[in-house]
Amino acid sequence: MVTGTAAEVVGAVTDPELPMITLAELGVIREVRQGEGGVLVTITPTYSGCPAMESIRADIRTALRRAGFGRAEVRTVIAPPWTTDWISESGRRKLAEAGIAPPGAAPVRATGPIPISLSPRPTAVACPRCGHTDTETLAAFGATACRELRRCPACREPFEHMREI
Known part of the structure; x- marks a missing residue:
């Protein structure tokens, strides 16, 4: 039995390095698409060498599986690059509270490396x-x-x- 939408499930997954904030609040979730073949989630890392990316992908797949979704694919895109401007107001508040x-x-910034x-x-x-x-x-x-x-x-x-x- 599926509980919630795929976007709601993915949006509630917390960051492994900042567990007080969700991936949605952090701004790394770019898109969640649900179709007949499963769920496709697109994420952008906070920086290209982020060591938490494999944990983030695994946590997203696990959350979707527990919510009753079948096949889940997590794709990583690096363009446009993530920026701290993508952190939501609630995410900023939770960081400060922590x-x-x-x-x-x-x-x-211009295009190119940061x-x-x-x-x-x-x-x-x-x-x-x-x-x-x-x-x-x-x-x-x-x-x-x-x-x-x-x-x-x-x-x-x-x-x-x-x-x-």
Whole structure:
């Protein structure tokens, strides 16, 4: 017995590295098509080397199978490249509630590779706990390459910030 639409099922799957946010809220779900031959899901990774992609594909197939859908195919597309601008407002709120400062607006980019700077940026990042905006970078990378470790001098708490991509 099928429970819910394929899009609802896929949209409820959480990110393995950020379990407080769904793949739909993260903006990696590009399309969910349901037909006689099964379900086709198209996703875009947050970056091309994302180590969670196989887990994401497996989690999507498992969720669809548990909801009663037959054959499920998950395709990965990299164009156009994912951007943090695709994170929904509810996703940004959930990141902040989990202590991860959500990204600001993504840098304007031309077509082609996206440069990621490893040097500190002058961008103000608000502390997700107290809102203080004069935070400092402790490490260029956090738990994943798309996050950095920061500290708030006001509340003295460390936190992660999702980089703008």
